[in-house]
Amino acid sequence: MNEIENSVRLMLTERADAVPERYDLLSGVRRTIRRRRTRRRVVTGSALAVALLAAGTATWSVHGPDDHLVPADRPPSPVTASATPVTGLTAPASPISLGRLPDGFGPPTVTLDSPFSWxxxxxxxSPPATIEVQVSTEELTARDGAWQKYANFSTIEIAGTKASLATVPYHPGWPDASHQSYLGAYFEVTYQRKPRQWVRIEAYDRDHETLDPKITMDDLQVIATGLADRPSPVTDLLRFPALPANLTIGALAPDHEVAGTASALLVYAVSAPAPVNRPYGATQWDLTSAPIAVLVGADQYAVTGLGANPKTFTSFQVDGHEVRRYGEGYPGRWVLTTSFGRDRTIALSVMEKFPLSEKRAARTLLAIRPGADFR
Structure with a gap:
């Protein structure tokens, strides 16, 4: 089971009464929920919206009575998605960069978890370990979840600032019958780095719950004191030549367990920020409130990842390009797909109450391009 399925099943357990028992119903994905661990962020709607719009977010304009949209100041006819990176809108950069890391760690990937967190x-x-640094304009605290019953909590100092430290010790042989919710050794440091900027540093072994990641307190101090006020571009996965009016990019991330994938959420530019401390999230796909979700991958991956039945669809043409519409999906949503380069499908999930016609949604879908980092 990949990380998309894990994250979606977690989300669906909270909404089981509202979700019909259909196909794979993997209602979404992403935060790069790198494993089914309880430490993940949240995708929601908005706070950096004003900054993002000020940075030049394009909008759609209605063009004539046939209800099709074209990107403002762009030709009306979209081109089929290709593997050639092009210019266009992508997620805003993280406001910080990593400095020195412990020996053996490679360059970081950067994801947008929500309009206010990265x-x-x-x-x-070797030894296998993952370090994640989350930065947010909303206050961060220890993540919620069952892991806390195994944790030791204390207060430490980082660069003259008080920080909360949570440590889950390494226990060989766990999880076992008496400790089924134990997810392995885990370290979490949370503090306010500057006004309106909170940081949470997490260290664990992403792939082996029973191994010690061998991260020390000195390592955490080095990571924290090395953070720099220098923008880090988000991994360039998808480009949007334009966005439907009133929406902004609310999340953008790859699936680290499946090659050649990408996902994004388009959320309302003005909406209340959601909590950032939930036990799973960032790029936690909340298909109950995000107007548009985008998923790229192999055909079955993209379709079922958005809760649709790959065996139930109709086809239609838009500007000479085939688009498929799938039924029996997540409640209150419908899904369109088209090809996206070689052996890839791009799927667009639209909330029924969002004012976007099928043709306009198809044009949105056809206008999306792969970014320079999409593989």
Whole structure:
């Protein structure tokens, strides 16, 4: 089971009464929920909206009575998605960069978790470990979840600032029958780095719950004191030549367990920020409130990842390009797909109450391009 399925099943357990028992119903994905661990962020709607819009977010304009949209100041006819990176809108950069890391860690990947939070992730193959640094304009505290019953909590000092430290010790042989919710050794440091900027540093072994990631307190101090006020571009996965009016990019991330994938959420530019301390999230797909969700991957991956039945669809043409519409999906949503480069499908999930016609949604879908980092 990949991380998309894990994250979606977690989300669906909270909404089981509202979700019909259909196909794979993997209602979404992403935060790069790198494993089914309880430490993940949240995708919601908005806070950096004003900054993002000020940075030049394009909008759609209605063009004539046939109800089709074109990107403002762009030709009306979209081109089929290709593997060639092009210019366009992408997620805003993280406001911080990582400095020195413990030996063996590679360059970080950067994801947008919500309109007000980012995560910088670095991994080490041996001994295996993952370090994640989340930065947010909303206050961060210890993540919620069952892991806390195994944790020791204390207060430490980082660069003259008080920080909360949570440590889950390494227990060989766990999880066992008496400790089924134990997810392995885990370290979490949370503090306010500057006004309106909170940081949470997490260290664990992403792939092996029973191994010690061998991260020390000195390592955490080095990571925290090395953070720099220098923008880190989000991994360039998808480009949007334009966005439907009133929406902004609310999340953008890859699936680290499945190659050639990407996901994004388009959320309302003005909405209340959601909590950032839930036990799973960032790029936690909340298909109950995000107007548009985008998922790229192999055909079955993209379709079922948005809760649709791959065996139930109709086809239609838009500007000479085939688009499929799938039924029997997540309640209150419908899904369109088209090809996205070689052996890839791009799927667009639209909330029924969002004012976007099928043709306009298809044009939105056809206008999305792969970014320079999409593989």
């Amino acid at each position: 995560t910088l992730t670095a991994t080490r193959p």
